[in-house]
Amino acid sequence: MKNLSPKAWIIVGVVALFIIVGGTVSVANKTSSDSFCIRCHAYEKVSWDHGxxxxxxxxxxxxxxxxxxxxxxxxxxxLTSTGQVNPHNDLLPSYKEAITENCIGCHLSREQRSERPIFSARHDEYMKYQATCMGCHDPGHVKSMQNQRFAASRR
Incomplete structure (x- = not known):
């Protein structure tokens, strides 16, 4: 290895960089799918599917x-693999401010605003009094189904 030329070291470095970046992108894509999430959060997924x-x-x-x-x-x-957290009895981070931004991105987009100006104006007024969409709306999970995870994890 010590006898490699500077050009060979550059090639090795570039190849290593491609492998690291490619692996990182692959893992990021795999862990950003519903199928990955529901491995631990099945109750949340079922409650969402019925919402x-x-x-x-x-x-x-x-x-x-x-x-x-x-x-x-x-x-x-x-924390889960070391037994410090039970994923079936641990709340997901909710990021309420980010969820509200995501709600607005779909429900109050420019297109929605132009198609439904009264709806948009009414919600602009509501948002003066509520910090998040969840102040008035359920987030989409059927709570009775989602809460079953706590009962199931105690068995």
Whole structure:
């Protein structure tokens, strides 16, 4: 290895960089899917599927940005695998302010505002008195189904 030329070291470095970046992107994509989330959060997924937004994925609401999500996810995997957290009896981070931004992104987009100006004006007024959409609306999970996870985890 010591006899490699500077050009060979550069090639080795570039190849290593591609492998690291490719692996990171692959892992990020795999861990950003509903199928990954429901491995631990089956009750949340079932309660979502029976709610108002079954066609919307987990990441569409429960996200605060790639880096924050992945760091929190790594912490959660560590705590779960070491037995410090029971994923079936542990609340997901809700990121209420980010969820509200995500709600607005779909329900009060420019297109929605132009198609439904009265709805938009009314909700602009409501938002003066409520910090989040969840101040008036359920987030989409059927609470009675979601809360079954606590009973199941005690058995």
């Amino acid at each position: 108002d937004h079954p066609d919307v994925g987990c990441i569409a609401c429960h996200t605060k940005g790639m880096m924050t999500d992945k760091v929190k996810g790594i912490q959660k995997v560590y």
